Amino acid sequence: MTQFWNLLNPFPGQHSTFASNVDAIFYFIFWLSMFFFVAIVGFMIYFMIKYRRVEGQEPESSPSHNTPIEVAWSVIPGFLVLGIFWWGFTGYVDMRSPPAEAYEVNVIASMWQWQFKYPTGAISDKLHIPVNRPVKLIMQSKDVLHSLYVPSFRAKQDVVPGRYSGMWFEATDVGVYDLFCTEYCGQKHSDMITKVVVHSTSPEGTTEEVNQTFERWMEIASNPLNDEQGQPLPLDVAGKKLVDTFQCAQCHSIDGTKKVGPSFKGNYGKEVEIVGQGKVLMDENYIRESILEPTAKIHVGYEPKMPSFKGQMKDEWIDAVIAYIKSIQ
Amino acid sequence: MATAVEPHESHEDGHDDWHHQPFSAHHFENAEQQFDSGKLGMWLFLVTEILFFSGLFCAYAVYRSTHPEVFIYASQFLDKYLGGMNTIVLIFSSLTMAWAVRCAQLGQRNGLVTLLGVTLFCAALFLGVKTFEYTEKAHKRLLWSGAFVKATDIGKKSQVFEVGKPLPKAEFEDRVMASLETIKKFWWFACVIPLVLIGIGYGSGSRPWRTTGFAGLISIIGILAGIWISIEIHHAQHGGDHAVGHGDSHAVAEHEGEHAEDGSGEHGHDETAEEKEAAEIDAEALAIQEKTGIEAAEAPDSILGEMNDAIPAISTPVDTTPDPNAPRNANLFFSIYYFMTGLHAFHIICGMIAITWLMVRSVENHFRPDYFGPVDFVGLYWHIVDLIWIYLFPLLYLIGH
Amino acid sequence: MATDVMPAHSEPARPEDNYLTASRGFMSWAVTLDHKRIGVMYLIGTMTAMFLGGLLALVLRAEHLSGNPNTLPFVTHDVYNQLFTLHGAIMVFLFIIPSIPAALGNFILPVMLGAKDVAFPRMNLCSFYLWIIGAIFFVCALLTTGLDTGWTFYTPYSTNTSQTNVVLATFGAFILGFSSIFTGLNFIVTIHTMRPPGMTWFRMPLFLWSLYATAIIQVLATPVLGITLLLLAAERMFGLGIFDPKLGGDPVLYQHFFWFYSHPAVYIMILPAMGIISELISTFSRKPIFGYRFIAFSSMAIALLGFLVWGHHMFTSGQSEMVTIIFSVLTFSVSIPSAIKVFNWLATMYKGSIVLATPMCYALSFLFLFTIGGLTGLFLGALATDIHLHDTYFVVAHFHYVMMGGTLVAFIGGLFYWWPKMTGRMYNEFWGQISSLIVFVAFNLTFFPQFVMGSRGMPRRYYNYLPEFQVYHVLSTIGAFLLGFGLLLAAIVLIVSLFKGKKAPANPWGAATLEWQCTSPPPLANFEKTPTVGNPYDMNSVVWDPDTESFIRRGDVPTVKDEATPAHS
Structure with a gap:
């Protein structure tokens, strides 16, 4: 039975400071609508039965208009909707006024992945934020329109190419929540989903699902070449981690199959055909150049679609990625 | 609009004479209702036309307010004398059109045909000037933002053309030359078609064909005259100087004076010498062949040849040093310029077709004091086209002065 | 007007001839100027489009039966995106917008008004052929590369990224826009100039009021869609740069342009539907519509307010906060006229004789x-x-x-x-x-x-x-x-x-509007004699006549009986 009621519950859990207010407005409109709906349909069914046609009997006459009633049912709903507007408006103003001390995260949306950059220089493919602290997202798109949506926070904002878009929220519970792209952005629009991980700021607040504090996570994320204990990882293992973070596998397979870009496997150390430049040996320098200036040498048979990672990948990270590519040949 | 009031046979046993007239439509009760319907329909159509352009005016307003520097900088490349001349030509054509409506109302057939012809010539003159302007802009590489990048490539390479920035030469030449060559061929065609029509008209004794042919000839001559006049105005202003951005601040008369001073002194002041002088200065700057024996309107090839001379030839690189004062995205202005004026020119062409149709019908003596709706309706359309230009001219040519 | 296409006219028209039998053959339909035939052709066309759009919707729904993306093996990411795009585009541009005005409206409007035809019959036919051409463009897009931009064609995806045939579909929508403008223009002029004597503005049935309001939106909003689509096509083909952030343009401007049309277009879709409901509820309650003027004016109010609320499609798009708030308050203002209509319909049923x-x-x-x-x-x-x-x-x-x-x-x-x-x-x-x-x-x-x-x-x-x-x-x-x-x-x-x-029979339902005064189906010129114009909702003016199994006008009872009796004997 609870399961059934759960199905009718119109909302995911409330996990941000906005959520309770948004839900309150929602329920207010809901019950108001319900009142009108029941009244309208109730009268409709009542009239349908009460005044059904009886053969040979003409209906008794009734007025064809009644101005006071008509004015009343024009004006009263007018006041009601103004009330709804006012409540929605105040809620909206809160959602669009980030506090000055908010923690800022840069968001880069591209087809079809999210990337989050933190003040420490750390980069991740999931959004990690501290609990009970306002977080401001500064968002940009590399290609088309996207929209960042976290249902549990009741927060959404389009990411428009060519400008910065901003949004903010304050998570109230530690946990992992869905993050969707809600503006249609092409082929894999529906795969452009990731998670928001809300970390506790103190060790007591950690849960089984999120067992690191925000500081601890940041420490590890800031240095992808180290493992969770802070010990240096083997270079190729660190490379694997980076390849995951930057979601290279969206376009480059690791099993030799051809995707949007050439596979990581099976090409290293071979000569590859370059558009307009003959054959080039695929070595460390080629990989490095392809990461920093992807359109300089285009592999025959592929479109020049890769974005540059200049300024995003540190030199030693590129070393790690090269080591990883070598390791899977 | 006017289609509904075209002549056709009446099939109804009407109760009055009106239903037996060749131009009455059976579903109307009387001539007044038919005329009122046509007129209201035309006005509504004009409303849709205005709304059609209003989208562009909105785009203009938005970018003018977000990028004011682009508009002030880029508008100096437009020649306000050519634009001004076009404005006068169109206002004059509105006068002749209104007069033509009056002639139709009074049943003056000869006046009507003549005035329609004059209106048609003015329209063609306008197009001629625009042809010159577009070609000159293309030579100076003043085109819309993505002119040299396929839209689908924009995401891949940041190879975007900006004012004053050189482009890969081959690509540029290919595109502009190809289009110019097409235009050259097209002119020959255009000249042949009306002559053929006139021939058919006389051969078969068909007046409509003949009238259409003459209307075509008027249009061609008008366009060539427009090009020729623009070349004269252009020379008068610029002399041999093709550096961008100089064409805005000198009156024609002043410029002619300057011309005589800084010219090499060997040029006379009669008409042909003027042309020759301009051509020569072009030749010096651009190393192209001497043009001689340039004749006026009837020889399209020489006019087009001259057009090529009057503006920097593409075989010679234009000044490719980037203009340090050019604001970012300056080509946005030209995107709007080409789209708005292009769409307006398309409306002019539609108007010319409609006027030709009116000429054919008025030669056939279809219009009478109690039936002149189509002339009235096309007249309204023509005024709205003029009106749109009257807004376009200051918004595009006169800002930043 | 129609002589050249309807040879039947050379013969004297037989009284039993109606618009369906007046002439025969393919050409008599293909070049007809009769608003009723054009309406029927529109009906067949829009129904075909609805069938196609509905089929696409069913494939979409079937795909969603399980979360596993391979419910239907042939529906991949790309196919899915094309399905919902074409479902939307076909339903909106080919079906809903033309359905009521162009199919039912074309047929009913002149008859209901008491006119012989719409003001511009050739333009009406032209509108239908533009619809056909637009439909062909869409079908071409469907059969070649498909279309995967969403029916909204949002930039920059539609201009820079999509590999499908956006330009073809754009031109299709552009042409359909003109088809819609022609219909609307025709209706406005017809209602203004073709009303017979006695048909005052406030004697017009509410369906005509709603079609009139719809036509105003069609004429005022559709040109903006036209120019937007032209800009979009120029952007994609030539890189115009107006909407492309990489060239200094603004993609949000496109959304403003698009919704400036497409929000009023929502009222192009719903207003005529409201008009139909006013007729149906009144007829089948056998009662005059309650609050005629309020309903008529609420249609006009919706048409005009509909132009002021487009920004509510863009609350999260990044338009300025002030603009968003203004659009929100204006949006609520549109809800009032709709509420008025619902209340009036209910009140019409009160004390009626509902069947x-x-x-x-x-x-x-x-x-x-x-x-x-x-x-x-x-x-x-x-x-x-x-x-x-x-x-x-x-x-x-x-x-x-x-x-x-x-x-x-x-x-x-x-x-x-x-x-x-x-x-x-x-x-x-x-x-x-x-x-x-x-x-x-x-x-x-x-x-x-x-x-x-x-x-x-x-x-x-x-x-x-x-x-x-x-x-x-x-x-x-x-x-x-x-x-x-x-x-x-x-x-x-x-x-x-x-x-x-x-x-x-001529009047099976007992409605008092003019279209029920002519025979079913109507004759070629709609009315044999000029109809009597009265109150369109005066249900007492018609009574059930068991002989003809039809409702007839009260005043006509003796004459109809006189005619009917010899036929029976």
């Missing part, structure tokens, strides 16, 4: 579904809740309740209502009622779960979905197939009536 004939069943379904559609609009107009609900299935459910539960249901109701007039045949009442019941139940089953899944966070236009949403998707899919069956049943009922239906 649940098939058209009335559809009208009551409309009242139920449109009320839900309208009320859920309040959630989307309120800013704080819209931020959460925007671009989720909640929006999908909302506009389907209005567009499909509203417009489509009213359209079918109107079709059942005027079918005897159009074809001269009565359909099977029982199966018609059953079809309306199935459509009503199946509709709610399809779209109600979408409200829940939307507010729980399921974004729209998603090929894959998270497992927690599966139960709603399954319900919705079952409902969709049932709905398809219900609509098919309605179509079968109508088609069967063509062959087996009884001959329809």
Whole structure:
């Protein structure tokens, strides 16, 4: 039975400071609508039965208009909707006024992945934020329109190419929540989903699902070449981690199959055909150049679609990625 | 609009004479209702036309307010004398059109045909000037933002053309030359078609064909005259100087004076010498062949040849040093310029077709004091086209002065 | 006007001739200038488009039966994106916008008005052929590369990224826009100049008022769509740069342009539906419509206010906060005229003599579904809740309740209502009622779960979905197939009536509007003699006549009897 009621519950859990207010407005409109709906349909069914046609009997006459009633049912709903507007408006103003001390995260949306950059220089493919602290997202798109949506926070904002878009929220519970792209952005629009991980700021607040504090996570994320204990990882293992973070596998397979870009496997150390430049040996320098200036040498048979990672990948990270590519040949 | 009031046979046993007239439509009760319907329909159509352009005016307003520097900088490349001349030509054509409506109302057939012809010539003159302007802009590489990048490539390479920035030469030449060559061929065609029509008209004794042919000839001559006049105005202003951005601040008369001073002194002041002088200065700057024996309107090839001379030839690189004062995205202005004026020119062409149709019908003596709706309706359309230009001219040519 | 195409005219017209039998052969239809034939051709065209769009919708729904993306092996990411794009584009541009005005309106408007034809019959035919050309463009896009931009063609995806044939579809929509402008222009002029003596503005049936309001929107809004689509095509073909951020343009400007048309277009879709409902409820309650002037003026109010609210499609798009707030308050103002109409319809039923004939069943379904559609609009107009609900299935459910539960249901109701007039045949009442019941139940089953899944966070236009949403998707899919069956049943009922239906009398329902004064089907010139114009909702002016099994005008009783008696003896 609870399961059934759960199905009718119109909302995911409330996990941000906005959520309770948004839900309150929602329920207010809901019950108001319900009142009108029941009244309208109730009268409709009542009239349908009460005044059904009886053969040979003409209906008794009734007025064809009644101005006071008509004015009343024009004006009263007018006041009601103004009330709804006012409540929605105040809620909206809160959602669009980030506090000055908010923690800022840069968001880069591209087809079809999210990337989050933190003040420490750390980069991740999931959004990690501290609990009970306002977080401001500064968002940009590399290609088309996207929209960042976290249902549990009741927060959404389009990411428009060519400008910065901003949004903010304050998570109230530690946990992992869905993050969707809600503006249609092409082929894999529906795969452009990731998670928001809300970390506790103190060790007591950690849960089984999120067992690191925000500081601890940041420490590890800031240095992808180290493992969770802070010990240096083997270079190729660190490379694997980076390849995951930057979601290279969206376009480059690791099993030799051809995707949007050439596979990581099976090409290293071979000569590859370059558009307009003959054959080039695929070595460390080629990989490095392809990461920093992807359109300089285009592999025959592929479109020049890769974005540059200049300024995003540190030199030693590129070393790690090269080591990883070598390791899977 | 006017289609509904075209002549056709009446099939109804009407109760009055009106239903037996060749131009009455059976579903109307009387001539007044038919005329009122046509007129209201035309006005509504004009409303849709205005709304059609209003989208562009909105785009203009938005970018003018977000990028004011682009508009002030880029508008100096437009020649306000050519634009001004076009404005006068169109206002004059509105006068002749209104007069033509009056002639139709009074049943003056000869006046009507003549005035329609004059209106048609003015329209063609306008197009001629625009042809010159577009070609000159293309030579100076003043085109819309993505002119040299396929839209689908924009995401891949940041190879975007900006004012004053050189482009890969081959690509540029290919595109502009190809289009110019097409235009050259097209002119020959255009000249042949009306002559053929006139021939058919006389051969078969068909007046409509003949009238259409003459209307075509008027249009061609008008366009060539427009090009020729623009070349004269252009020379008068610029002399041999093709550096961008100089064409805005000198009156024609002043410029002619300057011309005589800084010219090499060997040029006379009669008409042909003027042309020759301009051509020569072009030749010096651009190393192209001497043009001689340039004749006026009837020889399209020489006019087009001259057009090529009057503006920097593409075989010679234009000044490719980037203009340090050019604001970012300056080509946005030209995107709007080409789209708005292009769409307006398309409306002019539609108007010319409609006027030709009116000429054919008025030669056939279809219009009478109690039936002149189509002339009235096309007249309204023509005024709205003029009106749109009257807004376009200051918004595009006169800002930043 | 029609002499050159209708050879039958050289002979004297026989009294039993109607517009269907006046002339024969393919060409007599293809170049006809008769508004009734053009209306019938439009009807066939838009129904075909609806069938195609509905088929695409069923494939979409079937794909969502399981969260596993390979429910249907041939529906990949790309195919899915093309399916929902074409479903939207076909339904909006080819079906809903032309359905009521161009198909039913073309047929009914001049007859209801008492005119012989629309003001510009050639333009009317031209409008139909533009519709055909636009449809061909869409079908070409469908058959070549498809179209995957969403029916909204949002930039920069549509201009820079999409590999499909956007330009072809854009030109298709552009041409359809002109088809719509021509229809609207024709209607405005017809209503202004072709009213017969006695037909004052406030004696016009409310369906005409709603068509007039619709026509104003068509004429004022569609040109802006035209220019927007031209700019889009120029952007894609030549790199114009107006909407491209890489060239200094602004993609949000495109959204403003697009919705400046497409929001009023929503009222192009719903206003004529409201007009039909006013007719149906009044006729089948056998009572004058309650508050005629309020309904007439509310149509005009919706048409005008509809131009001021486009920004509510863009609350999360990054337009400025002030603009967003203004659009929100204006949006609520549109809800008032719609509410007025609903209350007036209810009041019309009060103390009526209600008969649940098939058209009335559809009208009551409309009242139920449109009320839900309208009320859920309040959630989307309120800013704080819209931020959460925007671009989720909640929006999908909302506009389907209005567009499909509203417009489509009213359209079918109107079709059942005027079918005897159009074809001269009565359909099977029982199966018609059953079809309306199935459509009503199946509709709610399809779209109600979408409200829940939307507010729980399921974004729209998603090929894959998270497992927690599966139960709603399954319900919705079952409902969709049932709905398809219900609509098919309605179509079968109508088609069967063509062959087996009884001959329809002139006025089977007892309505007092003019179209019921001419025979069913109407003669070529609509009226043998100029009709008597009275109060369109004066139900007392018509009485049931058991001899002819039809309603007849009170004053005509003796004469009709006189004519009928010799025929019987």
